[in-house]
Amino acid sequence: MTDHLTPSLLNALADGELSADQLVVANEHLAGCLRCTSAALFQTMLKSATARAGHRFAPPPQFEERLTRLVRQEDGPPKAAVLSTASGSVRVFGFAGWATSCALLLVFASIFVFQRDSRRIAIASSEYAGLVTEICDQHVATLAANLPPQVLSSDRHTVKPWFQGKIPFSFNLPENLPSDTKLEGANLTYLHNQPAALLLYSIGKHRVSVFVRQKTTAALSNGLLTEHAGFYVARFGTDDLDVVAVSDVDPARLSSLVSLIEQVQTGARK
């Protein structure tokens, strides 16, 4: 016999994978071929020896118990089952990973919000500094020009209507002023290319310029008093208006005037 069994047939023979017809043919050949019989015997013995050697690792006794418990807990909420694993490092690490991710997300979000707020504050501060500089410049220019106001009147019912059609907003003026405080008149001016009402007051011999303009995106904090180039600057804001006053008068008296103007703005809306 010259045609020996193929390696596939020998392996399939050892594995019991031959069909009935193939088995008949193989057995006929093995009956007369010592070489193939030896090979088939080796395959069979190697298979059984491998099976014995391969049954090597037994699970720890407590692991099966733990796994059974875990499977039964899966009937409940999945999260509880995941958390209840004793040594399921994959699941626990998965949860820890999510927790870490959430924590990092919160930290980054906080940093982002903080930076955004800081940037917004910085922009607002920068804008306000520019506004104060421009207001002080205009105040000085008004003093230096020594010209009469465009509307020369101490009557609030004359000054306020004068702005009708000149500015896209309206405002109120206080009626009862302190004894040495007087409304001198008003000018139409421009702040940052926006129309604004420049109200001219005097407190004693000190001149006060009060700028009223439409509210911009940069909100002003109420009641803050700052100093710029020797002048005091007080400001407040309403829902619609930004009001900034500048003078070299005593800051308390300037604040008092600004408070009166503020009261009539808010009072008129109540």
Place this chain on the structure above:
Amino acid sequence: MRLPWKRSAPEAASQTSAFEQLAIPLFPSLYNVAFWLCRNPTEAEDLVQETFLKALRGFATFESGSNFRAWIFRILRNTWLTSRTGLAAQRTIALEDELERGNESGPAPVPEGAIDRQTPELNLIRLGDQAALRDAMEKLPSPLLEVILLCDIEEMKYREIATVLDIPIGTVMSRIARGRRALRECLLASEAQSSEVRA
């Protein structure tokens, strides 16, 4: 008429019970194969646990009456492939798989040398040495070890192995032949080394 959410609890319990009846008897086999693949007790436990949880969650998709053992071993194997050791093994055997690519579609031609045709005395000389055989198995690349574990230890049929590994039956046969050939060569090398020491 019972409301759906009132029905779901007992149904889930019975499903878990059915799963336990099928899966728990396979637990030692799954752990043994997992340990062979991971070579680490902790990772083997994690792998089996993950396999059980995945299988339980997907048990609703398991077709009753089909081969549960092949199904859960396939889950185990796929889970292992995405594990640390599985990924490392895949990187290691990349070239080996390249060699095999031409044989994936049909019955694989097994080289003549895959079958030992020498004398029975030489063949049987080391088969009783369990330690030598285990050493030889540990040296097998994972694609060959997988088929040897499933075929010889789990006594799966070629068709089942093909299902578990998601490869054609021809490739299963080819890998079995190559795996056994590698075992034999390793045993012979070990025997030669021992003979030299004895001499």
